[in-house]
Each structure stands twice: as structure tokens, then as C-alpha cells.
Amino acid sequence: GLTDRKVLLMNRPWDYFTQRIMVPCGRCEECLRQQRNDWYVRLERETKYQKSLHRNSVFVTITIAPEYYDSALQSPSSFIRMWFERIRRRFGHSIKHAVFQEFGMHPEQGSQPRLHFHGVLWDVSYSYNAIRDAVKDLGFVWIASITDKRLRYVVKYVGKSIYMDECSAGFAKSFSITAGKLKTNLYDFLQNSRYRRKFISAGVGDYLGDFKAPGVTSGLWSYTDCKTGVVYRYRIPRYYDKYLSQDALLFRKISVAWTYASAFCGSLALGFLREVAERVLRPSDFSRIVKGGFSRLVKLREFLSKVKSRPSFLVVTSDVIDFWVDCFGVSSSNPFFNKIVYG
Incomplete structure (x- = not known):
């Protein structure tokens, strides 16, 4: 219903950009x-x-x-x-x-x-x-x-x-x-x-050992083949997301939102997200999102070329915008409000 939609959008601004998100099919x-x-x-x-x-x-x-x-x-x-x-x-x-x-x-x-x-x-x-x-x-x-x-x-x-x-x-x-x-x-x-x-059994694989816990800068674990010396890099499974710090969780959520804003919402919406991200992320983390955004966007667009329908987004109402302005100090004169929200 309308109330549930507003709760979703009013939670955090970056939630808006990931309310329709692509997930692995699990079958290919x-x-x-x-x-x-x-x-x-x-x-x-x-x-x-x-x-x-x-x-x-x-x-x-x-x-x-x-x-x-x-x-x-x-x-x-x-x-x-x-x-x-x-x-x-x-x-x-x-x-x-x-x-x-x-x-x-x-x-x-x-x-x-x-x-x-x-x-x-x-x-x-x-x-x-x-x-x-x-x-x-x-x-x-x-x-x-x-x-x-x-x-x-x-x-x-x-x-x-x-x-x-x-x-x-x-x-x-x-x-x-x-x-x-x-x-x-x-x-x-x-x-x-x-x-x-x-x-x-419960808890299989909980042990990290000599591997670093997943974080903003660590998304891969390396394995070396003892016989050949070849190093294989594996993406850290989502099972280990429970070891993520709050800063790393925030970085990951905004990073995904940045990619989706780039793919679906145009430069105005991306500019709005940039303004919010600069306020809530550490400067080094914000810089990392900006630098890595293009490669993530390329991968997403390559994936989208194989699917029939693209995600659609719910309308952001004025009261949600007012909430975001109060919580994050973004400027209501941002073009995002005038063109994307109010049409």
C-alpha cells in the first residue's frame, strides 16, 4: 500500500535507487x-x-x-x-x-x-x-x-x-x-x-583464519595452487557478510545505489545521490565509489542487455523529499527535486 511505500522510501535516500534490483537467477x-x-x-x-x-x-x-x-x-x-x-x-x-x-x-x-x-x-x-x-x-x-x-x-x-x-x-x-x-x-x-x-551443519565455514574479513577494500580471497603456483581469486561468499562492519555495510548499499542510479535514473538523480553520499561516507570511501562506478555500470548494462524488462521505480512524493532534506541536509534546490520528482 501507499503507507508501506512511503516507509521504504523515507528510510534512507539510497533505498530509492535499489527498490527494484537485479539478483542472480540461481539457475544459469x-x-x-x-x-x-x-x-x-x-x-x-x-x-x-x-x-x-x-x-x-x-x-x-x-x-x-x-x-x-x-x-x-x-x-x-x-x-x-x-x-x-x-x-x-x-x-x-x-x-x-x-x-x-x-x-x-x-x-x-x-x-x-x-x-x-x-x-x-x-x-x-x-x-x-x-x-x-x-x-x-x-x-x-x-x-x-x-x-x-x-x-x-x-x-x-x-x-x-x-x-x-x-x-x-x-x-x-x-x-x-x-x-x-x-x-x-x-x-x-x-x-x-x-x-x-x-x-x-550449523556454522560450517565460520572460521576466517588468515583471511581478512570482508570490508570496503576486501571483496576477494586468494588461493594458491601448491602444485602450479597459480593464484586464484574468489569472490567472498555472501555468507561472510555477517562480518561486515557498519561502515562497510553502508558503503556497499550506497555503491549498489550508485550503480542503479547511473543505469536507470540519469545524471540528475545521480547528482542527488552524490550529494547525500558525500555527507554520510568517509572521503576515501566516497572516492572509491566514484572511481569504481564505471566498471560496475558496464557490468550491469552488459547483464541488462540479456533481459527483456528493465526495473521501474516508485514515485517519490514531496513529503519523502522533505524528510530527506531534514535528515541529510541536502538542498531542496537540487535539480533532482524539480525535474525527477516534480516532473
Whole structure:
């Protein structure tokens, strides 16, 4: 309603420019690649943390016994809960974990793709055989020490069922799947969100270690390949935004608003935002937004060229403008008021 709209606009001026904002679709190959990178960072950080405490971490592949397969196929989350409940009963506590689903073929199980799981277990203080024995009635467990290569193998399956090229989609559609009363093909079957669910313990990846917390000047973390010496730079996952300072949060919000004002609102609106930003940001942060604005705008326009519709903006009423003037000391003679607001 009108009241809700005014509350949104009266909160902070830069909110006006981000009330319609583009977000990742979460389904294209680029989005899924970023998701894989984000999960790799979290798993790597957790593994590094456990290593710093001299705790063991292992890679696991969990298969499903035939007598449990149909029920697991209909509810993978129920099967995983049961698996970790077996562990808890045997050892008196559960295991910190990150587990991902996959449908794939195994030479000993025929040519039909079957549900199974890959993951990491942390702080494992008992033998591999003890783990296998605890869950032996549920299926076979392959266990190995954790390596960077195996961490990357685990995250390879993030979103694998979402994005398929033409060849993979055709292959998936050729396989029939029966789950309870449902009969369909593998491609359509995998579109259900239950087969994209990830089973993650609380706090996985909280450890920063030798990495700097995200901030105004730090948006990337670097990894060096020990074998090749090549340095890979990963965007810091949004999961770590909880470590942002208030100054960094403000900088990020105004930076996004600056990009959107440049793309959608023209020079007059951008001039208004400039006046506000100069008042609320530190001089160095304001300078950084201005200098980096062009590259962000280029990326946004490149993205917009691929979408059909552009964001529209709500009308800013005179009482909202008066509120902004009182709070931030901007001049009501600014051309933004006369041309953009009052038309």
C-alpha cells in the first residue's frame, strides 16, 4: 500500500535507487559456477579450522541399500537424517558435516542413474570401520582422507541437476524414474527442489583464519595452487557478510545505489545521490565509489542487455523529499527535486 511505500522510501535516500534490483537467477551456468566457488570456500575454511585444532576431516560417498532406496528417493532428507541418527546413537553425538546429492551411475549398480551423496565429515575421532559399521544396514560408505581435490569434487555437484546442456538434458530425459506412484523421466524428476537440497551443519565455514574479513577494500580471497603456483581469486561468499562492519555495510548499499542510479535514473538523480553520499561516507570511501562506478555500470548494462524488462521505480512524493532534506541536509534546490520528482 501507499503507507508501506512511503516507509521504504523515507528510510534512507539510497533505498530509492535499489527498490527494484537485479539478483542472480540461481539457475544459469554462471550462477551455479559462483555457487560452487562459494561452497568450496566454506568447506575449505571449515577444513582449515579443524586442521588448526588437529582434528581429522574425511571425504565420504554414501550409497543407499536396496531396501531403503525407494523411500530415500522420495525423501532424501529423511534418509540423511536417519543416517546421522545412526551415527549419533553409536558415538553419542552427531558429526559436523556438509553433504550434497547426486544422481549418477556406478559400474557395479548397472546403467541406471541412482541417488547417492558426497560430502565431508569434520572432527572424526573414530576409525573408518567404526563409521561403516554404524550405518552398514543403510548402505555402503566410501571414506577417504580429505584433500583439496576432493573438496572440489564435492562442490562439483552443487546445482548439477538444475543446469544441463542440450546433450545432458537429452540423456536425462531418456531414463525413466519411478518414485512411489510417480513415473517420469530423470530430467523432469530432478527439477523438484528436494533434489537440490544441501545438508549442512550449523556454522560450517565460520572460521576466517588468515583471511581478512570482508570490508570496503576486501571483496576477494586468494588461493594458491601448491602444485602450479597459480593464484586464484574468489569472490567472498555472501555468507561472510555477517562480518561486515557498519561502515562497510553502508558503503556497499550506497555503491549498489550508485550503480542503479547511473543505469536507470540519469545524471540528475545521480547528482542527488552524490550529494547525500558525500555527507554520510568517509572521503576515501566516497572516492572509491566514484572511481569504481564505471566498471560496475558496464557490468550491469552488459547483464541488462540479456533481459527483456528493465526495473521501474516508485514515485517519490514531496513529503519523502522533505524528510530527506531534514535528515541529510541536502538542498531542496537540487535539480533532482524539480525535474525527477516534480516532473
